[in-house]
Amino acid sequence: MAAANSLSLTSAFLPRHGFHGPSHNQNVQLSTQKKQFARKAVSGWASPAWNFPYQMFSVSVLEDALEPHMSSRTFEFHWGKHHRAYVDNLNKQIDGTELDGKTLEDIILITYNKGSPLPAFNNAAQAWNHQFFWESMKPNGGGEPSGKLLELINRDFGSYDTFVKEFKAAAATQFGSGWAWLAYKPEDKKLALVKTPNAENPLVLGYTALLTIDVWEHAYYLDFQNRRPDYISIFMEKLVSWEAVSSRLKTATA
Amino acid sequence: MALRNLMTKKPFAGILTFRQQLRCVQTFSLPDLSYDYGALEPAISGEIMQLHHQKHHQTYITNYNNALQQLHDAINKGDSPTVAKLQGAIKFNGGGHINHSVFWKNLAPTREGGGEPPKGSLGSAIDTNFGSLEAVIQKMNAEGAALQGSGWVWLGLDKELKRLVIETTANQDPLVIKGPNLVPLLGIDVWEHAYYLQYKNVKPDYLKNIWKVINWKYAAEVYEKECP
Numbered sequence: 001m002a003a004a005n006s007l008s009l010t011s012a013f014l015p016r017h018g019f020h021g022p023s024h025n026q027n028v029q030l031s032t033q034k035k036q037f038a039r040k041a042v043s044g045w046a047s048p049a050w051n052f053p054y055q056m057f058s059v060s061v062l063e064d065a066l067e068p069h070m071s072s073r074t075f076e077f078h079w080g081k082h083h084r085a086y087v088d089n090l091n092k093q094i095d096g097t098e099l100d101g102k103t104l105e106d107i108i109l110i111t112y113n114k115g116s117p118l119p120a121f122n123n124a125a126q127a128w129n130h131q132f133f134w135e136s137m138k139p140n141g142g143g144e145p146s147g148k149l150l151e152l153i154n155r156d157f158g159s160y161d162t163f164v165k166e167f168k169a170a171a172a173t174q175f176g177s178g179w180a181w182l183a184y185k186p187e188d189k190k191l192a193l194v195k196t197p198n199a200e201n202p203l204v205l206g207y208t209a210l211l212t213i214d215v216w217e218h219a220y221y222l223d224f225q226n227r228r229p230d231y232i233s234i235f236m237e238k239l240v241s242w243e244a245v246s247s248r249l250k251t252a253t254a
Numbered sequence: 255m256a257l258r259n260l261m262t263k264k265p266f267a268g269i270l271t272f273r274q275q276l277r278c279v280q281t282f283s284l285p286d287l288s289y290d291y292g293a294l295e296p297a298i299s300g301e302i303m304q305l306h307h308q309k310h311h312q313t314y315i316t317n318y319n320n321a322l323q324q325l326h327d328a329i330n331k332g333d334s335p336t337v338a339k340l341q342g343a344i345k346f347n348g349g350g351h352i353n354h355s356v357f358w359k360n361l362a363p364t365r366e367g368g369g370e371p372p373k374g375s376l377g378s379a380i381d382t383n384f385g386s387l388e389a390v391i392q393k394m395n396a397e398g399a400a401l402q403g404s405g406w407v408w409l410g411l412d413k414e415l416k417r418l419v420i421e422t423t424a425n426q427d428p429l430v431i432k433g434p435n436l437v438p439l440l441g442i443d444v445w446e447h448a449y450y451l452q453y454k455n456v457k458p459d460y461l462k463n464i465w466k467v468i469n470w471k472y473a474a475e476v477y478e479k480e481c482p
Contacts, residue, residue: 081455122402175346176425177403177446198403217404217446218455226309226447 065139069238074222082218083130090123104128105203112204125199129179132201133214138241145242149249156191163193164236167213170195171232177216182245183207184252208252211245279326281319284312285355293363297463299452307358310447314350314426321347349426353406353441360440362469372470376439376477383418390420395461397422398444409440409473413480437480439473 063079064072090107094100099107099120108128111121144160145153157163163182171180174195181194183202191210194202202209213219213235220231287307292300321343328336362368371387372380384390390409397420398407405424412419414435421432429438442464449460 077454085455175342176405218450221446221450225305225451226313 066137066239069234070137071223074219077222078214078218079130079134083127086123086126086130090120090127093120093123108201108203112200117199122199125201125204128203129199129201129212130214132209133179133212135244136211136213136241137235137239138244141239141241142237143242145245147246148253149242149246152191152249166193168229168232168236171213171215172229174215180213180215181207181209182211183209184249186252189253208248210248210252211240279319279322281322282315282351284308284315285358287358289361289363289366294361294368294467297467298361298449302447302449302451305451306354306443306448311350311354314347314354317343318347318351346426349428349431352428353426353438353443356438356441357443359472360442360469361464361467362471364466367471368467368469369465370470372474374474374478375481376470376474379418379477379481384420391465393420394442395458398442398461399458401444404445407442407444408436408438410436410438411477411480413437416481437476439476440468440470 063075066075094107099110102110104124104127107120107124111118111124113121144150150160153160153163157166167180167182170193174180174197176197178195178197179201181196181202183192183194183205184190185192185207187206192207194205194207196202201212213232215228215232220228224231224234284307287303290300291303291307294300294303321340325337325340325344328334328340371377377387380387380390384393394407394409401407401422401424403424405422405427406429408419408421408423408429410419410421410429410432411417412433412435418439419433419436421429421436423429423431429436429441442461444457444461449457453460
């Protein structure tokens with residue numbers, strides 16, 4: 001699938017001027033229950049308009065950018081069909097409603113409705129989750145984290161190896177569809193591993209998301225079939241963008 | 255299973271092995287299909303059937319057996335936290351085994367009756383409860399398409415009320431989770447692994463086509479047994 005309004009190759013997944021992190025920055029106000037989310041244009045992507053009507057984060061994605069670890073065929077469907085459907089359907093759902101005009105993060109929190117989700121939650125959260133997922137990866141990804149991120153990983157998990165083991169286990173044991181996350185808990189300033197079913201994400205827990213892996217079967221079935229553990233390993237070894245994670249942490253702890 | 259068979263059938267002939275004495279937990283194994291993997295084509299590809307049966311179902315069974323063994327050990331030790339912790343794995347993997355065991359029987363090649371509408375008392379019950387077979391198919395397809403995430407859509411029988419129901423369950427929850435009197439007549443797996451290689455994101459096409467290989471004979475047998 002041609003990326004109709006793609007940016008140049010250099011922007012696909014590659015940080016420009018240092019990585020500013022995803023559009024959905026989260027500045028959590030601890031003094032009140034309401035979470036404020038500042039939106040920032042994402043360097044490296046054409047600015048996704050997080051106002052209604054929501055646009056697909058402009059495809060600054062070249063579908064084969066993550067080959068051979070995540071095939072262009074997977075991308076064609078995962079980004080081009082699944083993610084696109086969540087965005088299109090969300091726009092239809094909120095058109096003319098009071099959700100119209102709100103930020104995507106606000107829509108997620110409002111429609112989560114304290115655990116009794118309203119109809120738009122699924123599409124809103126999945127639209128957010130998928131963008132966050134794409135931005136959690138890069139070509140020639142993998143390697144290890146460094147700096148402050150590694151410090152916190154060592155502090156809160158004991159070691160990087162332990163973190164990897166636990167992250168992989170969380171991703172592998174999310175029964176059914178869902179996501180595994182590395183998140184930052186603003187309350188106690190600690191890192192946490194979270195696994196969520198279906199469309200749920202750590203925003204609804206008041207956490208800041210740092211990294212995610214999509215473990216819905218559509219994320220890996222064309223490339224790995226039933227072998228979810230292999231997909232998770234390849235994600236960690238070849239795809240994860242520690243720059244993105246570090247940048248998100250920096251914003252969260254600023 | 256081994257222990258019970260040995261004790262009831264052949265006294266003295268079945269000396270328990272050391273492992274059996276230690277184990278004494280029934281282990282489950284993968285049921286065979288009564289048709290070839292490719293026999294449901296073009297509705298469901300042979301590739302999917304083989305992966306679904308040999309990998310997915312087998313994994314549920316393997317993990318179910320492991321969880322049951324761990325549960326057995328935890329019970330013997332009085333390790334309540336472990337007993338509680340294992341419930342999720344047992345429900346998920348045990349449910350996966352239950353559901354898929356029914357699913358294989360719910361399917362049949364067209365030359366063996368797959369897709370042929372139900373006759374007899376189930377056919378009448380469908381008309382009584384839903385108006386028509388088309389209505390059942392339409393409702394099950396709508397519920398299956400609307401199901402978010404992974405799960406199953408069921409045609410079930412409430413054996414107390416003698417009424418047919420259409421229900422969905424999440425993940426590998428068996429139908430009985432929705433009601434202790436519910437018996438599954440027909441289940442359609444709407445996990446992505448059930449259709450993705452062939453139908454990709456177009457779940458509705460899978461739901462449309464699977465009816466060509468649905469084995470109503472089995473559903474009717476189950477119904478007639480509960481409602482003689």
